[in-house]
Amino acid sequence: MDLRAEGLTVRHGARTVLAEVACALPPGTQAVVLGRSGSGKTTLLKAFAGLSPAFSGRVLWDGQDVAGLSAAERRVRQASFGMVFQTDALFDSLTVRQNVLFPLTRRRVPQDEAHARADEVLGAVGLTDAADTLPERLSGGMKKRAGLARALAARPSVLLADDPFAGLDPGTARQVARVLLEVSRGGTLLVAAPEAPVDLPLPRWLYLRGGRLVYDGAPAPELEREQDEVLP
Numbered sequence: 001m002d003l004r005a006e007g008l009t010v011r012h013g014a015r016t017v018l019a020e021v022a023c024a025l026p027p028g029t030q031a032v033v034l035g036r037s038g039s040g041k042t043t044l045l046k047a048f049a050g051l052s053p054a055f056s057g058r059v060l061w062d063g064q065d066v067a068g069l070s071a072a073e074r075r076v077r078q079a080s081f082g083m084v085f086q087t088d089a090l091f092d093s094l095t096v097r098q099n100v101l102f103p104l105t106r107r108r109v110p111q112d113e114a115h116a117r118a119d120e121v122l123g124a125v126g127l128t129d130a131a132d133t134l135p136e137r138l139s140g141g142m143k144k145r146a147g148l149a150r151a152l153a154a155r156p157s158v159l160l161a162d163d164p165f166a167g168l169d170p171g172t173a174r175q176v177a178r179v180l181l182e183v184s185r186g187g188t189l190l191v192a193a194p195e196a197p198v199d200l201p202l203p204r205w206l207y208l209r210g211g212r213l214v215y216d217g218a219p220a221p222e223l224e225r226e227q228d229e230v231l232p
């Protein structure tokens with residue numbers, strides 16, 4: 001899907017969280033959204049997914065203004081998105097495999113295919129042995145990988161991952177990075193992170209400061225240094 005933001009401003013109450021953001025993400029884009037805590041990274045991901053309404057400006061999906069779609073149309077198109085957010089929760093009463101199967105069943109993917117896909121993604125995130133385990137018995141990193149498996153099983157054409165490396169040990173972070181790259185191949189991958197993830201060197205950086213997109217281009221490590229220098 002072709003994603004585009006034009007003069008996108010998002011407000012929460014009186015607070016402007018994104019200001020006049022303009023950027024184009026053609027299909028196959030691989031980019032990282034960087035910026036300090038509170039700079040608007042999560043809000044930008046949500047806006048692209050049609051979950052944070054524009055106060056002014058717009059988000060376009062394949063050229064169509066998201067605000068102009070009916071709720072039903074929006075839901076249908078949102079099926080192309082895979083979202084891994086910080087607050088994602090697994091269903092406690094379902095095993096890891098059942099959690100991964102859940103969205104597939106809801107989308108009426110035939111059972112045999114759903115099980116094959118679940119096995120494939122669970123293998124990719126290294127959770128084959130934990131497939132029949134309940135989430136309460138998993139470590140934080142395993143839960144994160146299970147959430148990722150659930151998003152990936154739907155084969156989204158746009159994968160939005162919000163700080164997928166938070167709280168992971170370096171080995172698990174590398175594994176998650178590898179899975180993100182492998183499974184999103186050909187589709188769009190947008191990853192928000194507080195600093196450039198070493199294990200996931202994506203070719204494009206979108207840099208937010210105070211809700212403004214201050215940089216959109218090739219990786220520019222000097223931006224992160226600049227940011228450190230202005231910190232009090």
Ligand SMILES: Nc1ncnc2c1ncn2[C@@H]1O[C@H](COP(=O)(O)OP(=O)(O)OP(=O)(O)O)[C@@H](O)[C@H]1O
Pocket residue numbers: 012013015017035036037038039040041042043044194
């Ligand atoms: N639902 C909401 N209501 C009010 N304010 C909100 C809401 N969601 C986000 N904000 C505010 O908007 C600003 C941007 O939040 P956002 O989560 O997009 O930033 P972020 O860059 O992802 O931060 P972090 O790295 O800490 O997750 C923050 O100041 C936050 O407090």
